[in-house]
Amino acid sequence: MNFDPNAPLLQVNDMHVEFRTRDGVARAVTGVNLILRPGETLAVLGESGCGKSVTAQAIMGILDTPPAHVTKGEVLYRGVDLLKLPEDERRQVRANRIAMIFQDALSALNPVYSVGYQIGELFRTHRGLSRQEAKRRAVDLLDQVRIPDAKNRVDDYPHQFSGGMRQRVMIAMALALDPDVLIADEPTTALDVTVQAQIMGLLAEVQRERNMGLVLITHDMGVVADVADTIAVMYAGKVVEYAPVYDIYAHPAHPYTKALLESIPRLDFKGRGLNVIRGLPPALTDVPRGCPFHPRCAYARDVCRQDPPPPAYQIAPRRIASCHFIREVLGV
Amino acid sequence: MFRYIVRRLLQMVLTFFGATFLVYALMFANQDDPYQALVGERPLSESQRIALNAQYHLDDPFLVQYWHYVRGLLTGDLGTSLTQRRPISEMLAEAWPITIKLALLAVLIAAVIAVSAGVLSGIRRGGVFDNVTLVITLIVLAMPVVVLAPVAQVVFGVQLGWFPVTVTRDAGLWDLLLPALVLGTLVIATELRVTRSSVAENMRADYVRTARAKGLTNKRVIGAHVLRNSLIPVITLIGVDIGALMSGAIITEGVFNIPGVGFNLFRGIRAEDGPLVVGFVSVLVIVFLVINLIVDLLYAALDPRIRYE
Missing domain, CATH: 1.10.3720.10 (MetI-like)
Structure with a gap:
């Protein structure tokens, strides 16, 4: 494969994904654009069902087809459109170039194989290493993700590890073949808070060591603020705002982002009511006319109910948002 | 693991005796005239009856019969078929x-x-x-x-x-x-x-x-x-x-x-x-x-x- 080392690490252009089910077509992703540089952490933020996990799985090419179909767009890795690659070459990209870790490590690991086997499997199938050599590498990796006593734990099964340790195993597995993109789909959601911090710290560390691009999918604004460089806020299958983390926290440009930030409990607002976003995100089979966010939006006017949101507007370099009333939201 | 197997084997002994008892009881309850069943269509004389009873204890009460059977089992004797006359x-x-x-x-x-x-x-x-x-x-x-x-x-x-x-x-x-x-x-x-x-x-x-x-x-x-x-x-x-x-x-x-x-x-x-x-x-x-x-x-x-x- 002719990867161009000078091309952007990972770029998603106008990707559309739909699920064709008996009950109708659900447009889960409707025109997502993302770009990721080496060493950068891109957080994809949004509520459940906004299409963030589908985006990640479409990049990996592990969506169940049917019912899911990528109907439009490009996923460029070092300039090569992965969507156009034959399955066999696409398969080689997985784990070798782009690896992924999942939310619930207990169900994401195979219960009947030891963790050493599951990590070693990568070396055996992709690198043709022997069982013994693969196991030795697995021990090294478990060591790297700081699993104590790795040598003796390599033959243990997933259920014998704690939640945090299991997620470390997942990370070890993802790092095995030295990918330069890591997609983490809500890696800490299933963990308690102290363990969350440890796992995020570990991810940040391995990312720095390897200069990997990290796509962090999450709905946790707190996690994002600590580690992300750039944030893509998704709503109903679209990126509504895309900006460096500092800008978004200081001056959100989209009403949804602003509402999300206002719904975070803050110590200095103690005693005051919390500004939650009312209502639920729309069902993807039944997205409202106009801007999908308008029923929940504080800025909504007639134009929002009738016309689709305007094309992404470049507010500043590397900063875009898609709303009729950006100026108003920014307060300029 | 070993203890589990031993426990299961002990349970098996109980199940075995329970099952034999049940089946024995069912067969006993189902019996019509075991002597006649033994000799088939031929007529049965009183002396034959006495001789058969000495061998098979067919006139004894149910529990006594079962006891005879279990005693045989424990000595490795499963008994003799009434119809086939073979062990x-x-x-x-x-x-x-x-x-x-x-x-x-x-x-x-x-x-x-x-x-x-x-x-x-x-x-x-x-x-x-x-x-x-x-x-x-x-x-x-x-x-x-x-x-x-x-x-x-x-x-x-x-x-x-x-x-x-x-x-x-x-x-x-x-x-x-x-x-x-x-x-x-x-x-x-x-x-x-x-x-x-x-x-x-x-x-x-x-x-x-x-x-x-x-x-x-x-x-x-x-x-x-x-x-x-x-x-x-x-x-x-x-x-x-x-x-x-x-x-x-x-x-x-x-x-x-x-x-x-x-x-x-x-x-x-x-x-x-x-x-x-x-x-x-x-x-x-x-x-x-x-x-x-x-x-x-x-x-x-x-x-x-x-x-x-």
Whole structure:
């Protein structure tokens, strides 16, 4: 494969994904654009069902087809459109170039194989290493993700590890073949808070060591603020705002982002009511006319109910948002 | 693990005596005139009655009779058949080999067909193959052996002449093939459906998505990850089926005249041959219990999440 080392690490252009089910077509992703540089952490933020996990799985090419179909767009890795690659070459990209870790490590690991086997499997199938050599590498990796006593734990099964340790195993597995993109789909959601911090710290560390691009999918604004460089806020299958983390926290440009930030409990607002976003995100089979966010939006006017949101507007370099009333939201 | 096995074996002793007691009681309650059953159609004189009673204790109360029986069991004597006038142990030794051969052949045929068809239809749920097997399994499920066995015998044995019509004691595998096929239909449908749903369920599991994300080939995702998990319930089901087929061959053995366990049992029940029925059923109970224990141990070997203590 002719990867161009000078091309952007990972770029998603106008990707559309739909699920064709008996009950109708659900447009889960409707025109997502993302770009990721080496060493950068891109957080994809949004509520459940906004299409963030589908985006990640479409990049990996592990969506169940049917019912899911990528109907439009490009996923460029070092300039090569992965969507156009034959399955066999696409398969080689997985784990070798782009690896992924999942939310619930207990169900994401195979219960009947030891963790050493599951990590070693990568070396055996992709690198043709022997069982013994693969196991030795697995021990090294478990060591790297700081699993104590790795040598003796390599033959243990997933259920014998704690939640945090299991997620470390997942990370070890993802790092095995030295990918330069890591997609983490809500890696800490299933963990308690102290363990969350440890796992995020570990991810940040391995990312720095390897200069990997990290796509962090999450709905946790707190996690994002600590580690992300750039944030893509998704709503109903679209990126509504895309900006460096500092800008978004200081001056959100989209009403949804602003509402999300206002719904975070803050110590200095103690005693005051919390500004939650009312209502639920729309069902993807039944997205409202106009801007999908308008029923929940504080800025909504007639134009929002009738016309689709305007094309992404470049507010500043590397900063875009898609709303009729950006100026108003920014307060300029 | 060791303690678990010992506990299960001790439970088996209790189950064994419970089962013999129950079967003995049932046979006792079912008795009409055991003396007449013993001598058949001939008239029975009073002196014969007394002589038979001395041998078989048939006039004693139920519990005394059972006590005589258990005492015999404990000394390794399963008693003598009333109708055949032969030691039960000898008859068992003759009947078991062919029944085991028949049951294993039936299970093998059923498992090979059920697992391969079940895996294929589980991978492509709702496909043509899946729907065709669904219809076939429904037909097989709805067809009782009492119908299937004679029909198969007439069609393949008598009319087409592909298989021998009846089977003798020292029958080869080929002779047993037709009865084994008929017997296998008892379990093939359930085994197939269990395989299918297990595979279909595992195809949607999160770890399969992980395996795909690892860049494994489809063959490996299914062969190493999906199957290893899906076959756990199937293998245990097959184990239980072996026990069921050994005892469930009464009709098949009857139709094909196979002198196995079921055949003897059937004859014993009709002739009110108490010792024969109790002896055969007791051994069946043991076989069942041992197979169940093996299956449970196998389960732990296949699924690392299960540990016995």
